């Protein structure tokens with residue numbers, strides 16, 4: 165029992181070959197059939213009628229699909245020519261010489277898999293609700309029997325070779341997987357007297373899952389149908405049954421969604437023989453808005469031959485009291501064939517210029533992408549040149565943003581406007597130092613610390629002689645309150661610098677993914693080294709500040725300069741509660757003197773910490789950018805990263821495919837132009 169639905173691309177032509185093939189497509193866009201019609205694939209099947217409904221295939225695991233692809237190439241079973249079929253009366257008598265080259269060109273494009281490139285081909289897509297007679301219509305047009313499933317089992321008939329082959333192919337594609345395989349089976353019917361047509365036969369629309377089909381079978385089928393009927397390049401052959409109200413057909417609802425005014429839709433009404441009542445009225449009323457018109461047909465019933473079926477059909481429409489009233493231009497398989505051939509030729513001619521344009525656009529954009537890819541490097545010297553070039557460019561970018569404040573390369577990325585960000589960070593650091601140093605005297609502790617230290621350092625000696633140890637003790641205590649700040653600042657700025665450095669380096673080595681991780685590591689190590697140097701320097705700065713006191717700053721000097729005004733404004737002290745000092749009369753003067761000196765000196769210390777930090781930072785960055793940025797990555801440059809290699813291959817293949825397609829289209833356009841002239 166077959167549990168799957170496949171859809172076919174059926175190419176019918178006036179030669180007498182019939183071959184079957186199926187190819188796995190890997191990309192979503194590549195889901196329209198692949199056509200194999202090269203001479204080497206033209207194998208002949210003896211086709212006998214059989215019963216089996218084409219169903220949607222379940223998706224097998226990927227490796228199974230690949231293996232299956234290979235097996236399927238062997239599935240073009242060779243055999244003797246089916247001369248009996250050859251003798252059949254032609255469905256369409258006019259010679260297809262004009263259509264044939266056009267169709268060949270489109271088939272060649274299909275075979276080249278141009279749809280993979282997102283370029284749609286003009287296609288006639290056959291849709292219909294389940295059991296409305298889609299397969300029967302295609303059989304009638306092709307004059308062959310398609311396999312179908314009948315009440316869950318295959319009934320072999322005498323044309324079983326072809327049907328078996330299709331069944332085998334379907335099984336091969338479908339495997340035992342559970343998902344729906346959006347992968348067409350291509351059937352090429354080359355037979356005398358059949359119309360030259362390429363059609364995509366989609367699975368019949370069903371709402372109720374049967375034979376273990378997935379619960380969401382309707383959604384899956386609708387999705388595939390939608391994909392095929394949506395492109396403007398597709399014409400929709402909507403198969404309706406004469407026995408139903410057209411307005412209730414699911415396939416009509418779907419085609420109306422993508423083709424509202426019906427300009428791309430043609431209806432074929434089957435089973436006219438079975439339900440002739442009201443058919444004329446229905447097609448005349450055109451309740452479902454069909455722009456390309458209706459053709460009513462009667463397909464082969466049971467075991468009759470195709471010739472008998474055509475004769476029967478003819479008789480019905482000639483003599484039946486109801487059917488004979490329908491215009492002869494709207495009845496019979498030959499009329500349907502004629503209409504389809506005409507529609508097909510029209511859409512191909514209409515679409516060709518667009519296809520040429522799309523091919524050209526795609527080639528240019530692929531070429532552009534290919535040129536953007538890094539060159540493949542074959543020697544150390546080539547790698548060296550490229551590497552030095554990357555480094556040179558990165559250094560120049562860094563000089564611009566870190567040293568010169570030019571951010572034309574990063575106009576909108578504030579984080580990369582480094583000089584401004586450094587200034588922000590330094591201002592913040594400075595304010596933090598200031599705010600951490602503010603002493604609060606509101607609880608009456610003004611001068612108490614100074615007095616306490618003075619009292620503890622008193623010794624036998626000359627009065628009013630301020631010992632230096634007192635000053636240093638107080639200084640050290642004050643230093644402790646802010647000594648973490650420069651370390652935090654150093655950490656913050658180097659973290660920021662690391663981000664900037666890596667971002668610039670990554671940008672310049674973007675095309676060389678093989679360099680990215682080692683470059684990132686090297687940048688991190690370099691920054692870690694520089695940060696350590698800065699931390700050592702900051703430790704010294706802090707220690708120096710604690711152990712020594714010196715300034716030649718004039719602000720401090722003016723404390724001892726009697727020629728300067730005797731009043732100074734000490735903002736830092738603010739409003740002070742002094743009541744408690746009255747009990748320390750002896751040392752207050754000394755303590756106050758100490759306080760004034762410390763406050764003045766302290767503001768100099770803070771300024772020094774900010775200024776020297778700024779200088780150190782800028783100096784470190786200069787050294788880093790100009791002298792220390794040396795990375796090791798040469799050998800890695802010689803290996804092309806798998807991603808780039810894959811992208812290169814994809815682009816090259818795509819360009820090759822498009823160039824081939826361009827030739828095909830150019831040839832056919834040449835032919836058309838020559839014929840017109």
Ligand SMILES: Nc1nc2c(ncn2[C@@H]2O[C@H](COP(=O)(O)OP(=O)(O)OP(=O)(O)O)[C@@H](O)[C@H]2O)c(=O)[nH]1
Pocket residue numbers: 217218292293294295296297298299300301312367368369434435436437438461462463464465466
């Ligand atoms: N009397 C009569 N029976 C027809 C005609 N067309 C199709 N049938 C019968 O209707 C049934 C369904 O036809 P199919 O061609 O299998 O229908 P289908 O739309 O391909 O079916 P799915 O692909 O399963 O959706 C078969 O038993 C056919 O013999 C017709 O014009 N007249």
